Amino acid sequence: MIKTYFHPGYAAPLGDNHVMPIGKFNLIAEALQTDPHVSLQPPSPLQPEHLAHVHTPEYVEAIRSGEPRSLAESQKFPWSPELYPSVCLTGGGCLAAARTALNEGISAALVSGFHHAFADHGEGFCTFNSLIITLDQLKQEGLLYSAAILDMDLHYGNGTASLVASRPDLFALSIYGNDYLDNKPYRDVTIKRHEDGMNHRSFALPEFCDRTQLFDIMDQALPLLVNGVKPDLILYQAGADPYFEDPYSPLNLNHGDLLERDRKVFHFARKHGIPLAWVLAGGYTKDIQKVVQVHLNTFQAAKNVYEF
Numbered sequence: 262m263i264k265t266y267f268h269p270g271y272a273a274p275l276g277d278n279h280v281m282p283i284g285k286f287n288l289i290a291e292a293l294q295t296d297p298h299v300s301l302q303p304p305s306p307l308q309p310e311h312l313a314h315v316h317t318p319e320y321v322e323a324i325r326s327g328e329p330r331s332l333a334e335s336q337k338f339p340w341s342p343e344l345y346p347s348v349c350l351t352g353g354g355c356l357a358a359a360r361t362a363l364n365e366g367i368s369a370a371l372v373s374g375f376h377h378a379f380a381d382h383g384e385g386f387c388t389f390n391s392l393i394i395t396l397d398q399l400k401q402e403g404l405l406y407s408a409a410i411l412d413m414d415l416h417y418g419n420g421t422a423s424l425v426a427s428r429p430d431l432f433a434l435s436i437y438g439n440d441y442l443d444n445k446p447y448r449d450v451t452i453k454r455h456e457d458g459m460n461h462r463s464f465a466l467p468e469f470c471d472r473t474q475l476f477d478i479m480d481q482a483l484p485l486l487v488n489g490v491k492p493d494l495i496l497y498q499a500g501a502d503p504y505f506e507d508p509y510s511p512l513n514l515n516h517g518d519l520l521e522r523d524r525k526v527f528h529f530a531r532k533h534g535i536p537l538a539w540v541l542a543g544g545y546t547k548d549i550q551k552v553v554q555v556h557l558n559t560f561q562a563a564k565n566v567y568e569f
């Protein structure tokens with residue numbers, strides 16, 4: 262059984278015309294309700310002390326109160342009183358999934374919006390970086406020593422890279438097709454290039470990247486997750502936006518390719534005996550059902566590999 266954390270409160274009101282398909286969480290949950298191998302469970306929200314370990318007091322207060330408005334909306338969401346409780350719930354989902362994975366080997370949370378969040382501001386539909394919040398909290402509780410983040414959203418995880426740089430027991434690996442800098446995506450990865458560090462590495466996917474190129478790059482990149490100290494946990498961002506119809510994607514990857522991507526990730530984690538929790542990420546294709554299908558396929562890949 263894959264314990265999967267979901268709450269209707271994940272979806273803050275964004276207005277009718279926002280590019281973020283906030284309704285996808287409910288649609289995925291509805292599709293999973295009849296799956297005998299998936300158990301949907303509500304998480305507890307993050308508490309202020311969880312946020313305080315990663316984010317500045319000024320930023321947390323801006324998200325809570327809406328002032329200053331420019332900071333409260335730095336992640337490109339319209340502020341509303343529902344924003345703070347919603348992002349505390351999504352962060353709580355990530356934390357709950359990680360706890361469960363440590364005990365059961367695999368878990369998921371129907372949440373997204375983490376990897377562009379910095380300590381003092383948000384970017385790219387990411388408010389609080391609950392990947393880092395989760396790992397910091399579990400380390401403080403003595404539940405893990407080292408951990409890795411595997412980010413396969415279309416966009417480079419710039420916020421995560423900034424936060425792991427001062428956390429030597431964490432490692433972040435981003436395999437991406439759009440660079441991301443100063444709250445702006447760069448479709449052509451040859452135009453902008455960030456600097457990797459000792460514990461944050463990245464691999465850019467070339468324009469029109471197909472499954473053969475993707476899997477070759479994954480075969481080069483994934484071993485870095487176990488280079489040196491084997492992590493006690495992998496947090497995996499399973500992005501839907503590499504899909505070829507996504508308006509941001511320059512890649513040539515279809516549903517079957519992304520399903521096999523996820524199988525490769527799960528096979529790697531299981532082969533090395535590393536617990537894995539995954540979260541959703543990205544996905545802006547006009548037909549929301551195609552976004553939902555990418556995420557449902559990740560569950561199918563997990564069931565295949567973990568033999569549910």
